[in-house]
Amino acid sequence: MSDCIFCKIAAGEIPSTCLYEDDTVFAFRDINPQAPVHFLVIPKEHIASMNDVNAENAAVAAHCLEVIGGIAEKEGLTGGYRVISNCGPDAGQTVPHLHFHVLGGKPLGEKII
Ligand code: 5GP
Numbered sequence: 662m663s664d665c666i667f668c669k670i671a672a673g674e675i676p677s678t679c680l681y682e683d684d685t686v687f688a689f690r691d692i693n694p695q696a697p698v699h700f701l702v703i704p705k706e707h708i709a710s711m712n713d714v715n716a717e718n719a720a721v722a723a724h725c726l727e728v729i730g731g732i733a734e735k736e737g738l739t740g741g742y743r744v745i746s747n748c749g750p751d752a753g754q755t756v757p758h759l760h761f762h763v764l765g766g767k768p769l770g771e772k773i774i
């Protein structure tokens with residue numbers, strides 16, 4: 662999608678600190694980190710949110726999850742980490758391109774669930 666900021670980051674048109682990239686997935690540091698380690702994992706293909714994961718793109722969405730453990734290990738998240746995907750306005754999704762927040766590097770404290 663031409664006006665999507667995360668499509669542009671995945672395409673290298675907007676700079677980011679890339680932590681991992683392959684044919685279908687891109688991971689980069691969040692510009693406004695909420696923990697000592699905070700990165701985002703996105704599909705290169707534009708999928709607007711979790712609501713838009715379907716039989717055709719589920720493998721790409723699942724691949725985002727598949728790569729998280731390896732990146733977390735490289736980032737030194739030996740104590741664990743939290744994965745969050747905000748979907749829609751009630752969850753506070755601000756960028757309408759599916760993304761998984763990965764947060765860690767300290768005890769994360771208060772939990773919603
Ligand atoms: P959401 O609120 O949609 O769940 O998360 C969007 C995230 O994207 C936020 O944590 C925000 O800091 C991050 N973000 C927004 N724009 C940029 C950007 O241009 N570069 C990077 N690296 N992160 C961004």
Ligand code: ZN
Pocket residue numbers: 662665666667668669706707708757758
């Ligand atoms: Zn996009």
